[in-house]
Amino acid sequence: MWDPRIEEMPPEDLKRLQYRQLKMLVYRLYSFSAFYHERMREAGVHPDDVKSLADIAKLPFMYKSDLRDNYPDRIFTASQDELVRYHVSSGTTGKPTVVGYTANDLEAWTVSVARSLTACGLGEGDVMQVSYGYGLFTGGLGLHYGAERIGATVLPIGTGNTERQIELMQDLHVTAIACTPSYLVHLGETAEKMGVSIKNDTNLRVGVLGAEPWSERMRTQLQDSLGIRVFDIYGTSELSGPMFTECTEQHGIHIWGDIAYPEIIDPETGEQLPPGEKGELVMTVLKKEALPMIRYRVGDVTMLDDTVCACGRTSPRIMRIQGRVDDMLIVRGINVFPSQVEHTLMGIPEVLGSAFQIEVDRRGALDSMLVRVEMSRDAFSDKITDLMKVKAKVTHDLRNSLNVAADVELVAPGTLPRFEGKAKRVIDRRVY
Amino acid sequence: MAEKKYIIKQISIFSENKPGRLAAIAHALEEAGINILAFSIAEANGFGVVRALVNKPDAAYETLTKLGFMVSFTDVIAVAMRDEPGGLFDIARILGEAGINIEYSYAYSGKEGAVLILRVDKVEEGIRKVLEAGGKLLGAELFA
Numbered sequence: 001m002w003d004p005r006i007e008e009m010p011p012e013d014l015k016r017l018q019y020r021q022l023k024m025l026v027y028r029l030y031s032f033s034a035f036y037h038e039r040m041r042e043a044g045v046h047p048d049d050v051k052s053l054a055d056i057a058k059l060p061f062m063y064k065s066d067l068r069d070n071y072p073d074r075i076f077t078a079s080q081d082e083l084v085r086y087h088v089s090s091g092t093t094g095k096p097t098v099v100g101y102t103a104n105d106l107e108a109w110t111v112s113v114a115r116s117l118t119a120c121g122l123g124e125g126d127v128m129q130v131s132y133g134y135g136l137f138t139g140g141l142g143l144h145y146g147a148e149r150i151g152a153t154v155l156p157i158g159t160g161n162t163e164r165q166i167e168l169m170q171d172l173h174v175t176a177i178a179c180t181p182s183y184l185v186h187l188g189e190t191a192e193k194m195g196v197s198i199k200n201d202t203n204l205r206v207g208v209l210g211a212e213p214w215s216e217r218m219r220t221q222l223q224d225s226l227g228i229r230v231f232d233i234y235g236t237s238e239l240s241g242p243m244f245t246e247c248t249e250q251h252g253i254h255i256w257g258d259i260a261y262p263e264i265i266d267p268e269t270g271e272q273l274p275p276g277e278k279g280e281l282v283m284t285v286l287k288k289e290a291l292p293m294i295r296y297r298v299g300d301v302t303m304l305d306d307t308v309c310a311c312g313r314t315s316p317r318i319m320r321i322q323g324r325v326d327d328m329l330i331v332r333g334i335n336v337f338p339s340q341v342e343h344t345l346m347g348i349p350e351v352l353g354s355a356f357q358i359e360v361d362r363r364g365a366l367d368s369m370l371v372r373v374e375m376s377r378d379a380f381s382d383k384i385t386d387l388m389k390v391k392a393k394v395t396h397d398l399r400n401s402l403n404v405a406a407d408v409e410l411v412a413p414g415t416l417p418r419f420e421g422k423a424k425r426v427i428d429r430r431v432y
Numbered sequence: 433m434a435e436k437k438y439i440i441k442q443i444s445i446f447s448e449n450k451p452g453r454l455a456a457i458a459h460a461l462e463e464a465g466i467n468i469l470a471f472s473i474a475e476a477n478g479f480g481v482v483r484a485l486v487n488k489p490d491a492a493y494e495t496l497t498k499l500g501f502m503v504s505f506t507d508v509i510a511v512a513m514r515d516e517p518g519g520l521f522d523i524a525r526i527l528g529e530a531g532i533n534i535e536y537s538y539a540y541s542g543k544e545g546a547v548l549i550l551r552v553d554k555v556e557e558g559i560r561k562v563l564e565a566g567g568k569l570l571g572a573e574l575f576a
Contacts, residue, residue, distance in 0.1 A: 375446065375502065380446055380503075380504055382442075382444035382481060382504055382506040382551075383535065384476050384481060387446075387476065387479065387481070388476055391476075391478075409448075409478045409479070410446075410478070410479050411448055411479075412446050412447075412448065412500065412501060412502045413500070413502060415448070415500065
């Protein structure tokens with residue numbers, strides 16, 4: 001462990017520590033942040049009302065729109081001379097979001113990544129290829145500094161030029177890669193085309209994968225085909241960046257208790273949900289100077305596990321992200337997550353579950369959903385009846401798991417767009 | 433086995449059912465200097481399979497696979513037909529009476545007469561029956 005004092009802290013002690021941190025954070029923001037002061041007054045809550053960790057539920061939520069509405073830095077609680085870095089998230093749904101960092105913010109982020117990478121079994125002697133984008137996106141620099149902190153050697157290659165990535169992976173004896181799951185699939189496919197076996201011709205043993213949703217089946221497929229272990233990493237730029245990973249147990253993402261406090265709520269009512277129930281993730285970052293976050297509605301759908309992990313770490317864990325509250329499609333009244341589609345496709349050997357696209361449209365008054373999926377080369381038959389069987393199987397399995405019918409279109413492998421950043425899998429053409 | 437020399441390697445190419453796909457395949461073959469001797473398109477809802485006999489099947493397979501197409505080889509036979517009424521019946525009857533099922537077929541009428549290309553469930557038996565009944569098969573060397 002990187003920091004056993006915190007990572008193995010008895011749960012009661014950890015809760016006491018979190019309560020003290022929350023109390024200080026709330027007083028600080030009530031006193032020094034006009035934004036939070038106003039929010040708390042509107043909600044009729046005073047810092048004195050926070051008498052236990054459970055009282056966090058009295059505090060108002062913070063939304064992504066709060067960051068956009070206060071673009072670029074109006075709710076920062078550090079002045080520009082205290083800031084040492086900016087990151088800016090892509091503004092796919094409006095204005096971009098700017099996050100500022102003080103030196104302490106960067107330190108907390110780096111420590112968080114260092115603990116996480118250690119939990120993935122990495123350390124001195126490892127060579128990590130950071131194939132996340134460097135620059136305004138938090139992925140590259142976040143992993144970079146965390147990996148350097150644990151004494152690993154970093155190859156800061158960034159995205160793109162996959163053939164060169166594979167050559168350097170071989171030449172520099174890379175043991176770990178940090179990238180998106182779809183990029184690792186692409187890298188595996190490219191290596192195969194080049195006649196390179198990741199399993200036999202490289203030293204790669206660990207993948208740290210995040211920035212887009214993926215599934216357990218994808219894990220199994222990647223681990224088997226590449227001969228490595230792959231771990232889920234979680235974070236968003238609002239929380240600093242990628243910060244938390246699974247440990248070698250591969251059973252939930254550890255949220256370091258001294259850094260953040262996760263809650264799961266019902267996205268409709270805002271009520272807290274107990275561990276094991278699926279809902280929207282809400283994060284409070286206990287240590288953040290420039291852009292504090294209290295009860296931030298991250299919008300990711302997951303569930304909480306607050307039992308002590310088999311690895312001995314006591315911090316609560318969140319399970320794999322199952323989708324976005326705002327990615328959730330409502331098709332003929334049924335909630336559909338793209339992750340469910342992926343999960344289903346991964347179970348059908350005749351298609352490539354990692355490459356698909358969902359198109360939703362409206363025919364008259366009815367929603368229609370089309371799922372485009374790439375066929376596996378091995379499954380290609382010259383006989384139309386065989387292809388029709390594959391199509392019927394995909395249609396049947398999707399219907400069973402989604403509870404809503406989808407049209408299926410089989411396409412040739414490699415024809416759907418692969419993304420090196422966040423994969424855009426859904427096209428919604430409905431006009432209301 | 434004597435039947436072997438009549439087994440022709442047809443290439444089958446998966447194609448999405450949208451404008452320009454056939455053009456892309458044909459263009460790729462042209463660039464590679466490959467001549468298409470016969471071809472057909474089988475279509476289903478949303479996709480199709482282009483089947484073709486070409487003069488260089490291995491080169492065609494390699495060229496199209498490199499471009500990302502999904503390609504496979506299928507064994508077919510080519511039977512010379514009388515280019516007059518009853519020509520197709522002669523061949524269909526031979527196979528029908530022998531209990532050999534035709535999975536699909538396409539035909540062309542060239543300078544040397546009409547040719548029927550057949551995908552049957554029992555290829556070697558089909559070849560034997562056609563030859564026994566006095567039919568004329570085209571050798572695979574014409575398509576390689």
